[in-house]
Amino acid sequence: MVEEKRLMKGNEAIGxxxxxxxxxxxxxxxITPQNELTAYMAKNMLDSGRIFIQAESEVAAxxxxxxxxxxxxxxxxxxxxxxxSLKQEGISYACGADIPCVxxxxxxxxxxxxxxxxxxGDYFQATRGGGHGDYYHIVLAPKSxxxxxxxxxxxxxxxxxxxxxxxxxxxxxxxxxxxGVALPPPLKPVERPxxxxxxxxxxxxxxxxxxxxxxxxxxxEASIHSRYxxxxxxxxxHTSFEEVExxxxxxxxxAYGTSARVCLGAVQAAREAGLKLGLFRPITLWPFPSExxxxxxxxxxxxxxxxxxxxxxxxxLRLAVNGxxxxxxxxxxxxxxxxxxxxxxxxxxxxxxxxxxxx
Amino acid sequence: xxxxxxxxxxxxxxxxxxxxxxxxxxxxxxxxETPNPWGYYPSCVVAGEKxxxxxxxxxxxxDVAITVYKL
Amino acid sequence: xxxxxxxxxSLVSVQSKxxxxxxxxxxxxxxxxxVDELGVQEKSILLNPxxxxxxxxxxxxxxxVQVPHxxxxxxxxxxxxxxxxxxxxCYQGDGDLAAIGTAETVHAANRGEKFTTIFVNNAIYGMxxxxxxxxxxxxxxxxxxxYGRDPGAAGMGYPIRVxxxxxxxxxxxxxxxxxxxxxxxxxxxxxxIKRAFEAQLRGEGFGLVEILSPCPTNWQMSPTAAVxxxxxxxxxxxxxxxxxxxxxxxxxxxx
Numbered sequence: 001m002v003e004e005k006r007l008m009k010g011n012e013a014i015g016x017x018x019x020x021x022x023x024x025x026x027x028x029x030x031i032t033p034q035n036e037l038t039a040y041m042a043k044n045m046l047d048s049g050r051i052f053i054q055a056e057s058e059v060a061a062x063x064x065x066x067x068x069x070x071x072x073x074x075x076x077x078x079x080x081x082x083x084x085s086l087k088q089e090g091i092s093y094a095c096g097a098d099i100p101c102v103x104x105x106x107x108x109x110x111x112x113x114x115x116x117x118x119x120x121g122d123y124f125q126a127t128r129g130g131g132h133g134d135y136y137h138i139v140l141a142p143k144s145x146x147x148x149x150x151x152x153x154x155x156x157x158x159x160x161x162x163x164x165x166x167x168x169x170x171x172x173x174x175x176x177x178x179x180g181v182a183l184p185p186p187l188k189p190v191e192r193p194x195x196x197x198x199x200x201x202x203x204x205x206x207x208x209x210x211x212x213x214x215x216x217x218x219x220x221e222a223s224i225h226s227r228y229x230x231x232x233x234x235x236x237x238h239t240s241f242e243e244v245e246x247x248x249x250x251x252x253x254x255a256y257g258t259s260a261r262v263c264l265g266a267v268q269a270a271r272e273a274g275l276k277l278g279l280f281r282p283i284t285l286w287p288f289p290s291e292x293x294x295x296x297x298x299x300x301x302x303x304x305x306x307x308x309x310x311x312x313x314x315x316x317l318r319l320a321v322n323g324x325x326x327x328x329x330x331x332x333x334x335x336x337x338x339x340x341x342x343x344x345x346x347x348x349x350x351x352x353x354x355x356x357x358x359x
Numbered sequence: 360x361x362x363x364x365x366x367x368x369x370x371x372x373x374x375x376x377x378x379x380x381x382x383x384x385x386x387x388x389x390x391x392e393t394p395n396p397w398g399y400y401p402s403c404v405v406a407g408e409k410x411x412x413x414x415x416x417x418x419x420x421x422d423v424a425i426t427v428y429k430l
Numbered sequence: 431x432x433x434x435x436x437x438x439x440s441l442v443s444v445q446s447k448x449x450x451x452x453x454x455x456x457x458x459x460x461x462x463x464x465v466d467e468l469g470v471q472e473k474s475i476l477l478n479p480x481x482x483x484x485x486x487x488x489x490x491x492x493x494x495v496q497v498p499h500x501x502x503x504x505x506x507x508x509x510x511x512x513x514x515x516x517x518x519x520c521y522q523g524d525g526d527l528a529a530i531g532t533a534e535t536v537h538a539a540n541r542g543e544k545f546t547t548i549f550v551n552n553a554i555y556g557m558x559x560x561x562x563x564x565x566x567x568x569x570x571x572x573x574x575x576x577y578g579r580d581p582g583a584a585g586m587g588y589p590i591r592v593x594x595x596x597x598x599x600x601x602x603x604x605x606x607x608x609x610x611x612x613x614x615x616x617x618x619x620x621x622x623i624k625r626a627f628e629a630q631l632r633g634e635g636f637g638l639v640e641i642l643s644p645c646p647t648n649w650q651m652s653p654t655a656a657v658x659x660x661x662x663x664x665x666x667x668x669x670x671x672x673x674x675x676x677x678x679x680x681x682x683x684x685x
Contacts, residue, residue, distance in 0.1 A: 025511060051511045055504065056537040063501030063534070067508025070495045071475070071516075075508065093498050199475045199493040200513040209487050211496035365431065374450035376646075376653035382613045399450065415613035417435035421448060421455025427435040 005180035010145045010170065013181045014078070014104055015040035017149035020186040021156040023102070024073035025051035027064035031083045032116045033172035034106035038078065058083035062090030069094070069101045070210040072198035074156055078104035080172070081122050082113060085130070091165055092131030096212030098227070100159035102152065103167045106175040109339035117339025118172035118258060123312035126169050127286045134224055136231055138166040138238065139285040141256040145179035151283075153184050160193045162234055169285060171308065173258045173341060235287035242281040245271065249278025251351050252296065254317050255306040256282050258341060263306050265344035266351065277351055288316045294324035302330040304354060306347055309337050363430040364412025366404060372424035373401035379416035379425060385409040388416060438462035440471040440491045447485050451653020453643025454482055456610040457550060458489050460620045461519065464627050465492070474517040475509055477502050479531075481523035482556045500531025503538035506545040517630060518545035525555050528564040528590050535596070542601030544635035546626045549592060552645040553664060560648035564590045567667060572648075593640050593673040602636045604629055605674040609642040609665060611657040622672070629677050642668055 008016070015037050018026070026041040038054070045052035051068065055061035061077045068075040079087065084105045094101055105126065109119040124130070126139045138158055142148040148170055155166040196203035199210055214220040245267060246252055253263035260281040270277040280296065280303075282289050297303075303321065305314035314333045321329040334350045336342045366379075366387065373395065379402050380388040387410045391403040401424075404410075412429045437443055441462035448454045465471050471492055478486040480499035487494035497505040502520045510518040527535050527549050535547075554572055555561040562572040562579060567589055569578040579586050593605040604626055608619025619641055626637040642664050644656035651659060 025508060027508070053507065053511075053541075056533050060501065060504040060534050060537065063498055063504035064508040066497065066501075067477075067495065067505030068512045069508070070505070071509040071512035073508070073512040089498050090501070097496070199495050199509065200473070200516045202472065207491065208493045209496075210494070211487060213484065213496050364434070372445050376451035378451060378653055378657065381654045381657070412434050413613075414435045418613040418616040419456065419610070421450075421452050421459075422446060423437050423441065423443075423455070423459055425435070426433065426437070428431045429434045430431055 003183055003185070005182045007178055008145060008181050009036055009176065009178050010148050011036035011106065011175045012040045013145045013149040013183070014152045014168065014170070015044065016183055017152040018076050018102065018156070019044055019048065020184055021153045022074050022187045022192055023050070023076050023156065025065070025068040025075040027053050027055050027061040027075070027077050029055050029058045029061050029079065029083060031058070031080045033108055033175050034078050034080050034104070037104065037106070037175070058086040059089070062087040065101045066090055066094055066099055069099045070097070070199050072195045072201055076102040076104070078106065080106045080108045081110050084122060084125065088125070088131035091137070092129070092133055092135065093212050094165045095135035095137055096133060097210050098163040099165070099210070100163050101165045102155045102159055103165055104152065105167060105169050107169065107171040109337065115339040116172065118308060118341060119337060119339055120171060120257060120259060120308040121312070121337060122169065123285065123307070123309060126167055127288070127316070135227070136286050137164045138162070138234065139169050140166065141169050141283060141285050142174060143257055143260050143281065145174065145177065146181045148174055149181050149183055158238065162230060169257070171258050238284060239287045239289050239291070240283040241289040241292060242283060244279040244281070246278035246280055246296065246301070248276055249301065250276045251355055252278045252280050252301050252303050253306055253347070253351070254280045254282070254293070254303050254313070256285060256313065259306045259308055262342050262344055262347055266348040269344060269348055270351065275352070282313070285313065288320065290316070290320035293317060293320040297321035297325040297329035303332070304351055305331065305333045306342065307335045308341060309335055311335055364410040365407065365428040365430055366410055366416055367426045367428065368402050368404065369424045370395050370401045371397070372422050373399060374422055375399035375401050376421065377402060378419040378421070382415040382419045384413065384415065385411060438466050440465045440474070442489050442491050444489070446489055448482065449647045451644060451646040451656060452482070453552060453610045453641070453645070454550065456616060457548065457641055457643060458486065460616070460623055461548060462490065463620065464624045465517070467624070468627060468631065470517045470631070473515065474519065475513065476519045476521055477506050477509070479522055479526045480557070481526050483521050483523050483526070483550065484557065486521050500526050500529070501534055502526060502531060503534040503543065503547065507538055507541070507543050510543060510545045514544070517627060520545055520547040521550070522547060523550050523556065524552065524563040524565040528592055536599070539596045539636045539638070540599045540601045542603070542636050544630055544633060546630045546635070547638040548623070549638055549640040550643050551592070551640050551668065552643045553589070554645050554648045556645050556648055562586065567663060589667065591668060593638065596638065597674040602638070602674060603634055603676045604637040604672070606672045607640040607642070607668060607670050609660065609670055611642065611644065611660040615670065625677070625679070629679070632678070634677055
C-alpha cells in the first residue's frame with residue numbers, strides 16, 4: 001500500500017526512502033548539491049535512534065560504511081562528484097570484500113572542483129569501477145524525485161541480495177527539484193535479510209573474517225571469477241530500462257536521468273509535429289541494457305545519445321550496437337557539459353538535422 | 360627458598376631471537392648448537408635447575424614458544 | 431607440576447610470519463591474554479589494516495575485519511556503533527595510525543569513540559621494507575632517510591608523540607604508552623591493555639595503548655640489540671606511562 005503523494009525535494013525524498021528501507025547507519029560529509037540529504041539524515045536518523053555521523057571526510061565516511069556494514073548494518077553514504085572520487089578506495093574494498101551498502105552520487109560538473117550545477121560526468125567512474133581492480137557494482141539512474149526514492153529503497157534490497165555496493169547516480173537537478181512523490185511503506189523487520197557472515201553475528205558457526213586480501217594469485221583469480229558469475233546473474237535478473245515510442249521511431253534518443261527528461265520533451269514535441277522520435281532510457285547503467293539495444297539496432301534503429309558530459313554512456317551504446325548490426329547502426333552523440341543542462345529545443349534540432357542529412 | 364620451575368621450549372616454534380635468554384635472571388637459557396628445521400638456532404635450557412618460574416622468558420617471547428611450569 | 435604460563439586460548443597456535451624478535455608476537459599474546467581473562471573471545475572483533483598488522487587475522491581466534499590503510503578508526507566507528515556490546519579492537523602500526531590515517535585517528539578520538547586502539551610504534555615502516563615513519567627518531571636511518579631523519583635542511587619533520595597529541599582532545603579518556611623491550615615493561619603494558627579493554631566494556635572511551643616495539647629486521651639489528659636500542663633511544667623520547675587517565679576507575683593505584 002502506497003501513501004498519498006507529497007511534495008518533496010529530491011535529496012530529501014532519497015533520505016526518506018533510505019530510512020523506510022531500514023537504513024541503520026548514515027555517514028556523510030557536506031558537499032553541494034546534496035547537503036539537504038545529509039541534513040535530512042541528521043535529523044531523522046537521530047530522531048529514530050539510528051546512527052548518523054558527519055564524518056571528517058568522504059574518505060572516512062566510506063570506511064565507516066564499510067565497517068558498519070561488515071558488522072551487519074544497512075549502511076549508506078552520499079556525496080557529489082569530487083567527494084565520490086574520494087570514496088573510490090573504499091568502494092573497491094567493499095566490492096572486493098562483498099560488502100553491501102548504498103551510495104548516492106548527486107552529480108555536479110567536473111573535473112576538479114568544477115561547478116555545482118548538474119552534470120553526468122561520473123558515468124565512467126560509476127560503471128567502469130572507478131577504483132582499482134576488476135569489479136563492478138549496480139548503478140541505478142533515476143529521472144525524477146519519485147524514481148530517486150523508489151530506486152534508493154530498492155538499492156538496499158539489491159545490495160543485500162547480491163552483497164555489493166549499489167549506487168544511485170542522480171544529479172544536482174534531481175537532488176534540488178521538488179516534485180510529488182508517493183513513498184513506499186517502511187520495511188518490516190521480518191523482511192530484512194539476515195547477515196550470518198557479518199562480524200559479530202555469531203551465526204555462521206565459524207569465525208567471520210571480512211577481507212579483500214588474497215595473496216595467492218590463483219586463489220584471488222578464482223574468487224574474482226566467482227564474483228563475475230554473480231555479475232552475469234545480475235545482468236540476467238536486474239537489467240532495467242524504459243522505452244518510449246521506440247517501436248516506429250526513425251531515431252531513438254538514448255539518455256538517462258535528467259537528459260532523458262529533456263529528450264522525452266523533445267520526443268513529445270516531435271510527435272506532435274509528425275516526426276517519429278523515440279526514447280530509450282537505461283535505468284540500470286550497470287548492468288547496461290546492451291542486449292535490448294543490440295536487438296533495436298538489428299531492427300534497423302539509429303541512435304542519438306544525449307548526455308550532460310562529453311560522451312561517456314555513448315561508449316557503452318556503441319559497444320552494444322556496433323557488433324550487433326554488423327557496424328551498420330548509426331550512433332550519434334550530443335552533449336553539454338560544465339553544468340549546462342541541454343534544452344528540448346536544441347536536442348530536437350540535433351535530431352532533425354541528423355534525419356534531414358540522411359533523407 | 361625460591362620456587363623451582365621448568366621452562367619448556369617448543370623447538371620448532373622458536374625463531375632463535377634469544378630475548379628469553381636475555382630476560383632470564385638465572386641464565387637458564389641459551390642458543391642450542393643444533394638448528395631446527397627452519398634453520399634457526401632455538402633457545403634451549405642449559406641450567407634448568409636454576410629456574411625460579413619467574414616467567415620472564417614467557418613474557419618476552421614473541422612466538423609463545425615457551426611454557427613455564429612451577430614444580 | 432603446575433602450569434604457570436601457557437598459550438592463550440584466543441591466539442591461534444601456529445608459527446607466525448613475524449620476524450624473529452618482532453614485538454607484534456608479544457603484543458598479540460598480551461591482547462589475547464586479556465581477552466581470555468575478560469572472557470570476551472566470542473564477542474571480540476579485531477580490525478587488521480595495512481602494515482605487518484595485516485597478518486593479525488591469521489593469529490587471533492575471533493571475528494576480524496580487514497580495512498583500508500589508515501581508515502581503521504573510521505571502520506571501527508561503524509563497527510562499534512553497530513555492535514556496541516562487542517569488544518572492538520583496532521590493531522595499527524605507525525603508518526596506518528599517524529601518517530595516512532591521522533585524520534581518522536584524530537576525529538575518532540575527538541568523537542570519543544568507544545573502541546580500543548592498540549598502536550604498535552616501532553619507529554619504522556616494517557612491511558614495506560624500512561621506510562621512515564612519522565615516529566622515526568631524528569637521525570635514525572631509514573630507506574627514505576638514508577642519511578638519517580633530518581628535520582632541518584631535508585625538511586623531514588619531527589617524530590610525532592601520538593599519545594600527547596591526542597591528550598589535548600576532550601574525547602580521549604585513556605591514553606597509555608607501554609613497551610615490550612623487557613619483561614617488566616611487558617607486564618606493565620598488559621595492565622594498560624586490560625585497563626583500556628575494561629573501560630571499553632564499561633562504555634568509556636576513547637582509549638588507546640601505544641606500545642613501543644622492536645623491528646630488528648628494518649632497524650638492521652639483532653633482536654637483543656634491537657630491544658637495547660629501544661630502551662636507550664626510544665624510551666627517552668616516548669615516555670612510558672599513562673599519559674592521560676580520565677576513566678571512572680582512575681582512583682585505583684597508579685601503574
